[in-house]
Amino acid sequence: MARNDYARRPGGGQGLRDQRPRNCRFCNAVVQGHDDVCDPCRQGAQRGREHLNGPSYPTLLNAEGKLCADSLDAWANDLALAFAQGSPALTKSQLRGFYGHVKRLESSLGRNRPFEDVVCELTRLKPLVHARFERKKIPREFKTFIERNVAASVASKEEFGAFVRHFEAVAAFCEGRIKDEGKGRD
Numbered sequence: 001m002a003r004n005d006y007a008r009r010p011g012g013g014q015g016l017r018d019q020r021p022r023n024c025r026f027c028n029a030v031v032q033g034h035d036d037v038c039d040p041c042r043q044g045a046q047r048g049r050e051h052l053n054g055p056s057y058p059t060l061l062n063a064e065g066k067l068c069a070d071s072l073d074a075w076a077n078d079l080a081l082a083f084a085q086g087s088p089a090l091t092k093s094q095l096r097g098f099y100g101h102v103k104r105l106e107s108s109l110g111r112n113r114p115f116e117d118v119v120c121e122l123t124r125l126k127p128l129v130h131a132r133f134e135r136k137k138i139p140r141e142f143k144t145f146i147e148r149n150v151a152a153s154v155a156s157k158e159e160f161g162a163f164v165r166h167f168e169a170v171a172a173f174c175e176g177r178i179k180d181e182g183k184g185r186d
């Protein structure tokens, strides 16, 4: 009985096991086949990569100097998906390190630290992402994110402020999508 049913399937019993639906590891949507990422989450990551490498990134402020809403919403979400699907995927500890540094710089600016000091500290992030990327600790997408935003942020306090708001949104969209690093390695 069952034996005959299996025999008629190409690939035999093995095929049944492979066809079991899985869930997307980012949004839980049902995906077919071997994948654990659904099409919308994969496409979001692709948009994030294109945006990061596009000529208009990171234009966070509009002509009136106001923060562009997309930088807090759609772009930030797509970037988070790109970091989570990078190779290696971004980890929470790596994200926290860079995010914490940028947030501390913002508060020191609030305590009247000269912007030139902040520029110097921001620029230090560029060699740091280079080294972390070469040591395979962060994905290329995150390296590009830091490099391009640092380059734009050193222009003015307003540009830096826009980067901090954008980074806050990206970090929030990373929640539930990136994991802690395994086995205490850094």
Ligand SMILES: [Zn+2]
Pocket (backbone or CB within 6 Å): 024, 025, 026, 027, 028, 029, 037, 038, 039, 040, 041, 042
């Ligand atoms: Zn998904």
